[in-house]
Amino acid sequence: MASVLSRRLGKRSLLGARVLGPPGAAPPSEPQAELLEGAAPQPFVASKDASCQEQPKEVLKAPGTSGLQQVAFHPGQKVCVWYGGQECTGLVERHSWAEDKVTVWLLDQKLQICCKAEEVWLAEPPGRIPQVPPPEQGTQAPAYRPVSRNIDVPKRKSDAVEMDEMMAAMVLTSLSCSPVVQSPPGGEANFSDALLGAGQRVQALLGMQASCHLTDHGFETDPDAFLLDEPAPRKRKNSVKVMYKCLWPSCGKVLRSIVGIKRHVKALHLGDTVDSDQFKREEDFYYTEVQMKGEAAAAGGPTADPAPTPSVTSPPLTILPPPPPPKAQSSGPDHPGLESYLPSGALSKSAPGSFWHIQADHAYQIPVSPHIYTSISWAAAPSSASSLSPVRSRSLSFSEPQQPPPAMKSHLIVTSPPRAQSTTRKARGEAKKCRKVYGIEHRDQWCTACRWKKACQRFLD
DNA sequence: GATGCCGGGCT
């Protein structure tokens, strides 16, 4: 027994000994850029947008109304700005990057003002489809969502932005279908090439928007948030809790109950117009179901906006894009009246960091194989694979009912004679497996399944 | 012999 134990401990210590990153390095909240700079060659090409990374955060997180377009203002450019409680159009006089200020000549008021770049947005975004007139309301301009043509839905300024966000949401969704593997406490992160590639890929695809979004919400730009896959040697396993997140711009409330979220949306955003049929079901469009790792709430707290990735398992409303990068505005975060808000620390308090993830609770880690990212049609698992396979457990269809847990494995065992040769064993695939790719000396970089001598989950055949 | 992974044991 002792020998076995020591053997195992030895192996484990071998695993544990491979700790990347300097001892004592600040674990998950390191700046992402730093992470990416150290990126080793990755198996897939990610068009890294270096310029985006180098931009000041203030610019990136800019106004919810302009999103990605908000980069720089050129003199003479026609812009909109809030002035005197209303939206005014004007021309850019100059844009000071150092101070992040924009000097705008207001056409209507015939005066010049200097305001923060965040408060300025392009009047005519390039490529914009001019079908939504700029909002005229004196109130803050919420987002436009094409959910209803009959209902007076708050309007968003740009459809193009919405498409960007939708793309971002879809990318996040697809990437997040793999379990979020968070590096263990103490920075025992394991940065495989594939991982970094994945991270960069997200960065590139989202144009940094998502990460900045998170940062805006009070979340650190957590590198681990993009390490959507693998290498952490030990995967944290937590119960997944379903929460409902308000998608109203600059809100992002997370409630535990669907009733609560509906009530929240209705009361605070749609205006509680006493069962007006007009708004009867409108609130459905303004929340989304999110899967929250058990510890998530602790760090984010009830008022911090964790900006979760919408769950693919939720109803069609998840198609809605995530809320635009919110500005610090009044309508959101603090509404102490709603009792169903998450009590802070209601979940685990010991979590080093919080994270959200798509429903994907598997025994093994998800493949990092490049084709994962290029095709969402997962290779069908061989018939002998158990239902534990992440390939199976993933449900990408929006309305697909949950598959009942099939008792396939036991069925096979019962009905087939022991060691029924060809049917039970998967034919060896062509793809390289972790052992081949990383070598036995880098066993810690193998996917969990390979380490356990199970069917490789990273390099599917 | 090396590799992939099923089945099953241990914690």
Next chain:
DNA sequence: AGCCCGGCATC
């Protein structure tokens, strides 16, 4: 459930 490994199939 996570982890590990014996043992077998395949290359």
